[in-house]
Structures are given as structure tokens and as C-alpha cells.
Amino acid sequence: MRVSRAQADENRQTVINVASRLFREHGFDGIGLKDLMAGAGMTQGAFYKQFESKDDLAAQASQRSLENALGRWTTAAASKPEDPLLAVIDFYLSLGHCADKADGCPMVALGSDAARHGPDVRATFESGIRGYVDMLGGWMAPDGNGADSKAMAVLSTMVGAVLLARAVNDEQMSKSFLQAAAASVVTQTSTNATPVGPRQ
Amino acid sequence: MRVSRAQADENRQTVINVASRLFREHGFDGIGLKDLMAGAGMTQGAFYKQFESKDDLAAQASQRSLENALGRWTTAAASKPEDPLLAVIDFYLSLGHCADKADGCPMVALGSDAARHGPDVRATFESGIRGYVDMLGGWMAPDGNGADSKAMAVLSTMVGAVLLARAVNDEQMSKSFLQAAAASVVTQTSTNATPVGPRQ
């Protein structure tokens, strides 16, 4: 029954990866340890040799998803060096992103949950969120309201738009939130205000 | 043991009011029927004579909190008719609002949860959210990207900022998100860009 230390480490990573998806999909309180472990191909009994508590896993899985999602931002940005922000907006403010909670932005999927949880989870979100602010900040000129003010406003707009787009049934309304946010971000960040184009 | 029909109706309203607070505080999955009913001074057994299911209560409590919170917007707006948006921003983008989840904005407190729940809850959020968009839309000129585009972007920014402000431990960072959002909203909506003032 025992596996090698390397295999055990790998199993642990798998659990974190599975949890990072399932927590985003069902919330911290919406999925149990049994299902989390089963998703990693193990039984519940192995859990407490790997993690201190469910909250411990919540913090680690949050970090994993925040890092992964930021990685997707980096990839998108690299694909369009002349306008990285637009590349990010393009996938972030999309119906595809709205539909894919498990692989989507953890700030949107777990933001309400994080606010209710312990300082460990919030510490993870705090440093994760700083990463997004820093990346955005590198793409825009400061606006005289503090170094990261513009980046923080843009991140708020993006996160809020996807949150609201996911909270409604009407797909047209979802699309409107995404487009409105995109137009707003583009207007706010481009000095020579780029035209935003017709409604899709 | 039986109470009058009027009393039963009143009890039902109390349950909805209690649930509208406790759901915002703990999430739909973070509080049980026993505690919800206890908060209204009753036992769990009475629940299913009043509601079809927990999801039914979730939808009704969501509606109640969306209406109540919009009422607070109306009150704030009425207190400053020359600049209602500023009056709303003033309390919405505040640390006080961040600290008061149970009485605060349900889009922030339950947005992530709503996205995971059934069409009933989402239908409630949808019509609730339209109320906020409509109110905001009345306070700003359209921007050529569709009738409600600006209002939707502003709402996204406000909701996102409070969501992120609540997800971090560092109070200074929370404040920065709130101030950044306020500056962004003011800049976006005022044609003769109102100065935003020094950092608090």
C-alpha cells in the first residue's frame, strides 16, 4: 500500500491540482474531502498525512490556481507584445472564460468564499492578487492617484464583470457586461482612446 | 403550537430577512437550515411548511437582500441629489461596507455562490442586477458603446473592488482598491473630470 516518497509527493501535487479545480467549481464548502481525494485517485484516509486540515488545502489550492491563472495571463501577454493588456482582456472578458469556472479566474470563482475564510486563505489571495496588479501596472502609465491605482481599478473592473456575467442567466446580458468592461478598460488605459468597435 | 395566519406570514418574512443576512455572511453552503430557523426563533421542523427547499429560500433571500441593498442606494442618492453617484460611491467603496458583509452588497457577498447555483437564484440575481444598472444608468450619459455600457462598467468596477478588498488581509491594500475604484468611476463618468483628492 505504501508508495515511494517521490510518488507520494506527486500524489500530493495531484490533490492540490484537483482541489484547485474543484474548489473553483463548487466553492470551498461545496465539495468534500472524499470527492477531492477521489478526484486524485485516492481515498479520504490519506488526506491528513498530506494536509493539516481542509483549510490548509484550501490555502494551497488557492495559491495553485492563482499562480496558474496568472500564468495564463503571461502566456496571453507574450502572444501580443505590442498590446499585452488587450490580449489578456480578449480571453478574460469572454463568454468562454465565464463558462469555464474550474479553469478560470480564482478571484471570481472564490472571491466571495475567500472573504469568509481564515487569514491563511486571505494571505494567499493577497499575494496572488498583488501579482495581477503588478502585471497590469507594467502595462499602463500611472494616473496621479497612486502608483497602482489604475491597475487596481482595471483589475476590479475585470473581476467584477466576470462575476456579474456569471451571476445572470441571460447570455446577452453576460456579454454586455464583458463588452462594457472591455470598453471601459481600453478607454481608461489608452491615452489616445482606441475606438471600441460595434457591439458583437 | 399553531399561530395565526398573520403571525405565520410574519414568521416567514423574518426567516427570509434572517437568511438574507446569514447567507451573505456565511454563503449558501456555509449555514444550515437549523441555524437559519433558530435565527428566526423557530425550529427546523417548521421550514418545509414555509419553503419548498433550501434553494427556494436562497432565491427569496437573495431577492430580499438585492432589494434592501438597492434601497440603501436610493437613500444615499436622495441625500445628495446634485451628485447621487458620489453619494453611493461614498458608502459603497468604504472600509465600513467591506467590514459589514451581512448587511452589505449581495453581489459581492454571494456573487461567486450565485454563479454555482440553480437558475432560480441566478434569475433573482439577474433582475436584481438590472436594478443597479438602471439606477446607475440614470446618473450618467451614454458613451456610444450601447445604452448601459458605462453603467455596467461602473457596477463591475465597484463590485470587483469590494470583492478584492475583502479577499485580502492588508487593510491598506483594501483601501487602495476602494480608492482606485472611486477615482476610476469618477473619471469615467464626469466629463469635466473632477479631481479625486489626496490619498486618505
Added chain:
DNA sequence: ATTATCTATAGATCTATAGATAATGC
């Protein structure tokens, strides 16, 4: 000898239902 995982279980809690009780409504 140690230990990663397993099965099994404790003890609490969850949603939902059943049946008893006592007051209302007719």
C-alpha cells in the same frame, strides 16, 4: 523501522420527512 495509503468509524451536521400537538379558522 518507517510510512503512504487503505478500511473503518466516531461524532457532528446536513436536508428532508413523519407524526404529534395545540391553537386557529370555519
Added chain:
DNA sequence: ATTATCTATAGATCTATAGATAATGC
């Protein structure tokens, strides 16, 4: 007679722990 609420409970699930097992690591 009806019914709003109560107590009690079914049956499932939850987090966490205990002890067994079998393979690793020394």
C-alpha cells in the same frame, strides 16, 4: 377540520482520527 410549529428521526454526508496493511527506506 385545518394547520403552524414542534419533536423526532431517516439517511446521507461532513471532517477528522484510529488502526491495519504492505511497500519503502535504511
